[in-house]
Amino acid sequence: MKLLILLKKINVIKKIENINSENFDNQNYRYNIQYTLQPIDFINYKHINFLLNKTNIIFLISLFNHSNINFNKLFYIFLYSLEKVDIDSLNFFKNMLFNKFYSNYNVTLFYSIATKEIKKNKEEFFKNNTNKTLLIRNTFKTTNLRLLRKISIIDLILKKYLESQLDDKISINFDKYNLKFMRKKKLYVKVLRRKLRRMRKMLRWSKISLRNFIRLTLIFLCTKDIDIFSKVLVKIMDSMHYKNHRRFLYYLKLFISKSMHYYFSVLRFEGFFFYLSGKISGGGNSKKKNYAVKCGKYSLTNKMLKLKYKKGLIHTKTGVLGYKLMISYK
Numbered sequence: 001m002k003l004l005i006l007l008k009k010i011n012v013i014k015k016i017e018n019i020n021s022e023n024f025d026n027q028n029y030r031y032n033i034q035y036t037l038q039p040i041d042f043i044n045y046k047h048i049n050f051l052l053n054k055t056n057i058i059f060l061i062s063l064f065n066h067s068n069i070n071f072n073k074l075f076y077i078f079l080y081s082l083e084k085v086d087i088d089s090l091n092f093f094k095n096m097l098f099n100k101f102y103s104n105y106n107v108t109l110f111y112s113i114a115t116k117e118i119k120k121n122k123e124e125f126f127k128n129n130t131n132k133t134l135l136i137r138n139t140f141k142t143t144n145l146r147l148l149r150k151i152s153i154i155d156l157i158l159k160k161y162l163e164s165q166l167d168d169k170i171s172i173n174f175d176k177y178n179l180k181f182m183r184k185k186k187l188y189v190k191v192l193r194r195k196l197r198r199m200r201k202m203l204r205w206s207k208i209s210l211r212n213f214i215r216l217t218l219i220f221l222c223t224k225d226i227d228i229f230s231k232v233l234v235k236i237m238d239s240m241h242y243k244n245h246r247r248f249l250y251y252l253k254l255f256i257s258k259s260m261h262y263y264f265s266v267l268r269f270e271g272f273f274f275y276l277s278g279k280i281s282g283g284g285n286s287k288k289k290n291y292a293v294k295c296g297k298y299s300l301t302n303k304m305l306k307l308k309y310k311k312g313l314i315h316t317k318t319g320v321l322g323y324k325l326m327i328s329y330k
Helices: 002-010 045-053 056-065 071-081 087-097 107-120 144-148 153-166 188-205 210-223 226-239 242-267
Strands: 133-137 140-143 269-278 289-296 306-316 319-329
Touching (some): 188 210, 242 269
Antiparallel strands (some): 133 140, 269 289, 269 319, 306 319
16 A cells, blocks of 8 residues: 555656647647557657757756746757757657656656656756766766766666665666666666566566566565565466476576675665465375575564565465565665
8 A cells, every 4th residue: 555655656747738739840840749659659769869868858847847937938949959859759758748658667657756856855967058967976977978878867767766765875886787788778677688588488478578577576676565576476376387386486586586686785675585385386196395485684583674574375276375475674
């Protein structure tokens, strides 16, 4: 329930009104404001690159939301000053403003948190001078051009999302974690996905893509909400054949210990424990077996750690499996 209230609060993005087709109409670009995207639309490299090169978009949105400036005139000048704007980028930008952007990557959630935290901490994303600076932390300054060549706007938004959840400043060394999306401007999931291709087939049975599974796991690590991840695991194991349970648990163990373990120190996540008992990958008169996925610290007696615990049942064709899920964090 707490997570639902949190998502409702942070997923509310203010709609900018008083926008008409004149804003997108000049001698070079013509755009119909009545156009809406199809229900299925995903972020691609073109969209990310558009937001990367036009960093003043973030500043303008936060400025026009809380001022009486003539939005039509200034926004028209802003678009006219861009060197190149294609229709796809304008569609993407317009739908993101109106909160009509459909994607399995919840950009509005990260975006609303990022803009809120930027105003709260009084950080500057744009300066109207020749030496434009971007302040991520008070002690770290660099030029816009040099910084934005290494990272994407999604990286900055993800960083602000983690800081808002942890209520503390964080410093992520992506090169150390072998993610390398600072250099290649790729989403973090594209690198992790290469190590988890064997799990993709099992996730398809539950109609959950590998990319969404990674994102749900990261949200679980951020919010420490154990109900989210337990429901995801139960749904996956219910949808697949019981003979594939042991194989899925093995891939889950690699996923937690090899990929997600990189985020433990950043998110103050200390330990993960998933215990399954019953006729795992067997039926008939087969003996009951136990399987445990362990990573980090998971002690019931350590008073320095906060614990969350959940147990339940997974119904299969050959019987019932009992599971226990426990996490520890600071």
